[in-house]
Amino acid sequence: MKEIRLAARPTGWPTLEHFDVAECEVPEPGNDQVLVRNLFMSVDPYMRGRMNDTKSYIPPFQVGAPLDGGAIGEVVASPAGGIPVGAVVVHGYGWREYAAVDARQVTVVDPDAAPTLSAYLGVLGMTGLTAYVGLLDIAQFRAGDTVFVSGAAGAVGSIVGQIARLRGAKRVIGSAGSPEKARHLTEELGFDAAFNYRDAPVRDQLRAAAPDGIDVYFDNVGGDHLEAAIGELRKYGRVALCGAIAQYNDTAPPTGPRNLAQAIGKELNLRGFIVSNHNDRMGDFVAEVGGWLRDGRLSARETVVDGLANAPEAFLGLLRGENTGKMLVRLGERAG
Amino acid sequence: MKEIRLAARPTGWPTLEHFDVAECEVPEPGNDQVLVRNLFMSVDPYMRGRMNDTKSYIPPFQVGAPLDGGAIGEVVASPAGGIPVGAVVVHGYGWREYAAVDARQVTVVDPDAAPTLSAYLGVLGMTGLTAYVGLLDIAQFRAGDTVFVSGAAGAVGSIVGQIARLRGAKRVIGSAGSPEKARHLTEELGFDAAFNYRDAPVRDQLRAAAPDGIDVYFDNVGGDHLEAAIGELRKYGRVALCGAIAQYNDTAPPTGPRNLAQAIGKELNLRGFIVSNHNDRMGDFVAEVGGWLRDGRLSARETVVDGLANAPEAFLGLLRGENTGKMLVRLGERAG
Numbered sequence: 096m097k098e099i100r101l102a103a104r105p106t107g108w109p110t111l112e113h114f115d116v117a118e119c120e121v122p123e124p125g126n127d128q129v130l131v132r133n134l135f136m137s138v139d140p141y142m143r144g145r146m147n148d149t150k151s152y153i154p155p156f157q158v159g160a161p162l163d164g165g166a167i168g169e170v171v172a173s174p175a176g177g178i179p180v181g182a183v184v185v186h187g188y189g190w191r192e193y194a195a196v197d198a199r200q201v202t203v204v205d206p207d208a209a210p211t212l213s214a215y216l217g218v219l220g221m222t223g224l225t226a227y228v229g230l231l232d233i234a235q236f237r238a239g240d241t242v243f244v245s246g247a248a249g250a251v252g253s254i255v256g257q258i259a260r261l262r263g264a265k266r267v268i269g270s271a272g273s274p275e276k277a278r279h280l281t282e283e284l285g286f287d288a289a290f291n292y293r294d295a296p297v298r299d300q301l302r303a304a305a306p307d308g309i310d311v312y313f314d315n316v317g318g319d320h321l322e323a324a325i326g327e328l329r330k331y332g333r334v335a336l337c338g339a340i341a342q343y344n345d346t347a348p349p350t351g352p353r354n355l356a357q358a359i360g361k362e363l364n365l366r367g368f369i370v371s372n373h374n375d376r377m378g379d380f381v382a383e384v385g386g387w388l389r390d391g392r393l394s395a396r397e398t399v400v401d402g403l404a405n406a407p408e409a410f411l412g413l414l415r416g417e418n419t420g421k422m423l424v425r426l427g428e429r430a431g
Numbered sequence: 432m433k434e435i436r437l438a439a440r441p442t443g444w445p446t447l448e449h450f451d452v453a454e455c456e457v458p459e460p461g462n463d464q465v466l467v468r469n470l471f472m473s474v475d476p477y478m479r480g481r482m483n484d485t486k487s488y489i490p491p492f493q494v495g496a497p498l499d500g501g502a503i504g505e506v507v508a509s510p511a512g513g514i515p516v517g518a519v520v521v522h523g524y525g526w527r528e529y530a531a532v533d534a535r536q537v538t539v540v541d542p543d544a545a546p547t548l549s550a551y552l553g554v555l556g557m558t559g560l561t562a563y564v565g566l567l568d569i570a571q572f573r574a575g576d577t578v579f580v581s582g583a584a585g586a587v588g589s590i591v592g593q594i595a596r597l598r599g600a601k602r603v604i605g606s607a608g609s610p611e612k613a614r615h616l617t618e619e620l621g622f623d624a625a626f627n628y629r630d631a632p633v634r635d636q637l638r639a640a641a642p643d644g645i646d647v648y649f650d651n652v653g654g655d656h657l658e659a660a661i662g663e664l665r666k667y668g669r670v671a672l673c674g675a676i677a678q679y680n681d682t683a684p685p686t687g688p689r690n691l692a693q694a695i696g697k698e699l700n701l702r703g704f705i706v707s708n709h710n711d712r713m714g715d716f717v718a719e720v721g722g723w724l725r726d727g728r729l730s731a732r733e734t735v736v737d738g739l740a741n742a743p744e745a746f747l748g749l750l751r752g753e754n755t756g757k758m759l760v761r762l763g764e765r766a767g
Contacts, residue, residue, distance in 0.1 A: 144696075151696045152666075152696040152697070317691075317692050321691070330488075336691075336692075336694050336695050337695065338695065339692040339695065342692055348689035348690065349689055349692075350686050350687075350689065351686075351687070351689075352688075352691060353684035353685055353686065353687075354684065355653075355657070355672075355688060355691070355701075356653050356672075356675040356678055356685075357703075358672050358701065358702075358703035359672050359673065359674065359675065359703040359704070359705070360480075360487045360488040360703070360705065361488070361703065362702075362703050362704050362705055362708065363702070363703050364700070364701070364702045364703075365691075365694065365700070365701040365702075366694075366698075366699070366700045366701070367693075367694035367695040367696070367697065367698050367699050367700075368695070368698050369695070369696065369698055372698065
C-alpha cells in the first residue's frame with residue numbers, strides 16, 4: 096500500500112517536495128481495531144497549520160510520519176466483529192490507502208442515505224457542520240440579517256451562504272477568487288451578490304454589494320477580508336472566525352485588522368471556533384441540511400482528484416484556491 | 432457663567448488651543464427643565480473621539496458649541512417643581528457652570544448615600560458600571576479566571592481589577608504607565624501583579640506576570656496591549672473591548688493586532704461594548720459595588736482638578752495618563 100508522509104516542514108508555500116509518497120505494508124488490525132480500505136480522503140486548509148512545528152489545537156504532523164485527516168472507507172477486516180466487514184465508516188486516518196483504526200474511533204454511516212459517499216466528508220460531514228455551527232451558533236445568525244462570507248465558493252463558504260439563504264437572510268454576499276466562482280455563487284447557489292476579490296479592494300467591492308452594511312461576517316480568509324468586514328459591519332455585528340487561508344503561507348505576520356477598535360462603538364462580537372468541539376450539534380445539522388440536500392434546495396459541488404499519489408497536488412491546489420466546493424481525493428471504489 | 436467650547440478639531444494630540452473658555456449668560460430653564468449649578472464634571476477618554484467629525488455611537492462635538500459629558504450638580508431653579516430646588520442630580524451637561532436640563536434627563540441621587548458626591552460620576556456611576564458590565568457580562572468572568580486589565584490605574588481599570596479579586600479571580604494582573612501606579616495596584620488595590628508598560632514589551636511583562644496564561648482581558652488601551660493579550664490568552668479566553676486610548680491620538684492606523692488568527696484555534700471571544708446600552712444592570716451594580724465600597728473592601732482613588740477653566744488641561748492630562756483613578760473637575764461647592 097501507499098501512504099503520504101511529511102518529508103520536510105515548509106516555510107511559506109509548501110511544494111511537492113514537502114511530501115513523500117511511501118510504499119509500506121498493509122497494517123495488521125489489533126483486536127480492538129478494524130482494517131479500513133479508504134475510498135475518499137479530505138484535504139482541508141487547516142492541514143497547512145499542522146505542517147508547522149507549532150503548538151495548536153491539534154498536534155503538528157511529524158516529519159517522516161504519515162499525515163492524517165478525514166477519510167471514508169470500507170471495513171475489510173474486523174477481528175472483534177462488532178463492526179461488520181463491508182461497513183462504510185468515517186474516520187481520521189486519511190493520506191493512506193489502508194488504515195487500522197480503533198473501532199471506537201470510527202463512525203459507521205449508511206452509504207445509501209447520502210447522494211454520494213464523499214458527501215460524508217463534505218456537506219454532510221465536518222465541512223457542513225462547520226458551516227452550520229459557525230453561522231448559527233457562533234455568529235448567532237438571525238432571519239433578516241445581511242451576511243457576508245469569504246471563500247464563498249469553497250467547501251465551507253458555499254454551505255454557509257446557502258444555509259443563510261434558506262434560513263431567511265435579507266441578503267447573502269460572497270467573495271471568491273475568480274469570475275467563474277463568483278458566477279457560480281449567484282447563478283447556482285442563490286447568493287444575492289458575489290465578487291472576485293482580485294478585481295478591486297475588498298472594502299470597495301463589499302460596500303458596493305452591501306450598501307447598507309452587513310450584520311454577519313463568516314471569515315474563512317482573514318487578512319484584508321476581515322478588515323473590510325469590520326469596516327462594513329453594522330451595530331451589533333457578529334463575526335465567526337473560522338479560517339485565515341490568506342495568511343497560512345505567509346512568513347511575516349499580517350498588518351491587520353487595523354480597524355478592530357471599531358468593535359467598541361459598534362459593539363461587535365468576534366468569535367473563533369473549531370468544529371470538533373461542537374459535535375453535539377451533529378443531529379440538528381444532519382436533520383436540517385440533509386433535508387435541504389435531499390429536496391434539492393441546497394447543493395454541494397465537489398472537486399475530486401483521483402489517486403493517493405495526487406493527494407499532495409490536490410492539497411496544494413486547495414491552498415491556491417483551485418477548487419470549487421469540497422476538495423477530495425478518490426482512493427478506490429466500493430466493493431460491496 | 433463660563434462654558435468650554437470646541438475651538439477647532441484636532442489632528443493627532445489636542446492642545447489647549449482646541450478649547451475656548453467662553454463667558455455667556457446663565458440659561459433660563461424652560462417649563463420642563465431644571466437649572467443646575469454644576470459641582471463636578473467628568474473627563475473621559477471617549478471624549479477624544481467626539482472631537483473628530485466622524486460618525487460614531489454618539490454625535491461629534493460641534494465647533495463653536497459647548498462640549499458635554501457627565502456632571503453632577505445642584506438644582507437652583509425648577510419651574511415645574513417636580514424636582515425640588517436643592518436636589519442633587521446627575522446629568523449629561525458638563526463643561527459648563529450652569530446647565531438647563533430637561534427634567535426627565537436628570538437622575539436625582541442621595542448625596543448622603545455615597546462617600547463623596549463625585550463618586551456618582553466615578554465608582555458608583557457610569558465608570559463603575561462600565562467596569563462591572565464589561566467584566567461580568569461582556570467578558571463573562573468566572574471565579575477562578577486569571578484576569579489581565581490594561582489602564583489598570585485608571586478610572587475603569589482600577590474597578591475592574593478589584594471586582595475580579597472580590598469575585599474570586601485566581602490572579603489579577605494590571606498594566607499602568609508609571610512605577611508609582613504599578614505599586615498602587617499591588618499595594619493598595621490588591622492586584623496580584625502589575626507592571627509599568629513603558630519598562631519592556633507588554634508581551635514579555637505579561638508572560639512573566641501570568642506564566643500560565645490569562646482567561647480574561649479587559650482592554651482599555653488597544654495597540655500592543657491587545658496583541659500581547661491575544662498571544663497570552665488561553666483556550667476559550669474572552670476579551671472585553673472597552674477602549675483604545677493608545678490609539679485615540681494616532682493619525683495613522685495601528686498595525687495590529689497581527690495575531691488575531693489565534694482566535695480561531697483558541698476559540699477566543701472578543702466583544703466590544705458601550706456602557707450606555709447596559710443601564711438595566713445599574714441596580715445589581717450599585718447593590719454589589721456600593722456594598723464593597725461601604726465596607727472598605729473596594730476603594731476608588733480620584734484625581735481632582737479645580738475650576739472649569741482648568742477642565743481642558745484636566746482632559747489633556749487624562750489622555751497623557753497623568754491621573755490615578757477617576758479624573759474629575761470640581762466646579763463648585765454644594766450650598767445645601
